[in-house]
Amino acid sequence: MEYIFEDFELFENEKKPLDKGNQFNDKLVYINSTLARQLHFSENEEKLFAMAISQLDFYDKNCNFSVEIRVKDVKEKLGLAEDNSLYTDLRKQYRNLKKKTTVDFDLGNEEHDWIIGDLIRTVRSNKRKGSIIVTFEEELKPALQYCKIAFTRIPLDDTLSYKSRYAIILQRYLTSLYRTGKENAQIQWFDFTTEQLKTIFGLTKDDYVKKDGKFDRWNFEKKTLQIACDEINSKSACMRIVEWEKERARGVIYYRIAVMIATKIKKEPPVIDTDIEEEQLSLF
DNA sequence: CATCGGCATCTTGAACATGT
DNA sequence: ACATGTTCAAGATGCCGATG
Incomplete structure (x- = not known):
């Protein structure tokens, strides 16, 4: 079972928003399982990733693959304690999360044979604003789009x-x-x-x-x-x-x-x- | 008698909490 | 920020009875 990218074009050309409607097909499942095999998050990492990718909007023309996350909201949703170690803890968790977003796909197209990269490119913190900025890897847009569907079609x-x-x-x-x-x-x-x-x-x-x-x-x-x-x-x-x-x-x-x-x-x-x-x- | 599935309990290691 | 202690889920071990 190998990863197939041929249907990525379909998603590129898809006009309607990916997170609306029920556009799933077998190929999505196929890729989903490949991603599932590569992305091994802990529970908290699953949650942080889902929160980050839920904010990503591919249909925004100015989409720069960055999302701003309010730390206050993360703290509330995950039930984290309000103390000095909050940003230190989050730093550690995002560091681990980024490490685990490494994907390795066979492309098999004429230009490239395969691609390796991290779905998350950088994570920055702005303590004064109380926010964390997660920047996703633009070159892995197709994989991110699949993640977007898979991770955000459930509440x-x-x-x-x-x-x-x-x-x-x-x-x-x-x-x-x-x-x-x-x-x-x-x-x-x-x-x-x-x-x-x-x-x-x-x-x-x-x-x-x-x-x-x-x-x-x-x-x-x-x-x-x-x-x-x-x-x-x-x-x-x-x-x-x-x-x-x-x-x-x-x-x-x-x-x-x-x-x-x-x-x-x-x-x-x-x-x-x-x-x-x-x-x-x-x-x- | 050998094999297999069902099950309880033990071990381990990662994640989390706490203290310095 | 780091070191140390604690907790708990994941995985390992091994027994038991059913089955053939």
Whole structure:
């Protein structure tokens, strides 16, 4: 599975804003998984990145790939303490974040074979103004556009409320697959092989493999999928994992995940009972 | 009897907090 | 800003019972 850039042109020529509508296709998912494999953020880094990229506007003609972030707002959203170490802590976190935004893609076009770079070029602080300026790498615009879609089509508050990064990743991925229909919040099923799920979660082949070479499925489920589903169900404003199950077909074990996403959110999203009725869905 | 999946518990290391 | 202590999630280990 290699990264393909051929559809980047499509996005360049796309007229409507990338973060409106539901323009996802298989290629997005394809690239998404490549990015997922390369971007391994901790929870806080996921949040800082999502906040930064949510401010990026590709349709601003004067877009200079810089976003100004109010430290006051970051502090509030992440629940950081107001003390002298605030800027020191943020400095450290942004430093780590920048390091982890290194991407390495095969281009395979006539001009270039591949490209290596950091999605974030610089991070500057202006303590007097109380802001931090994040500058993204202009040369990686296509990758940033995919990130923009993937990271900001889900409510920022969902991302910010999760403790497990697997919840953030799973919601992002399921959202990219989910087709919004006329009916609000229909249940849709998605199948993943174990290998696909590991890729989505940014795990390597060797993760959750016992010393004897056997895959540690129980721990894998409990520590990634189960935690992610539980967090989404208890905290997300718009997504519910109705259920997930294992299925064996031709020796390969599939995970089938039933998900529903509300596009119109009423005041309080209902809690999902174990056996949910069709009528209840329309309320959601 | 051997293998495998299910499970509880132990270990470790990264992230976070605290003190200097 | 750095060093040190603390916490907790991720991963490892190994037992147990079911299955064939």
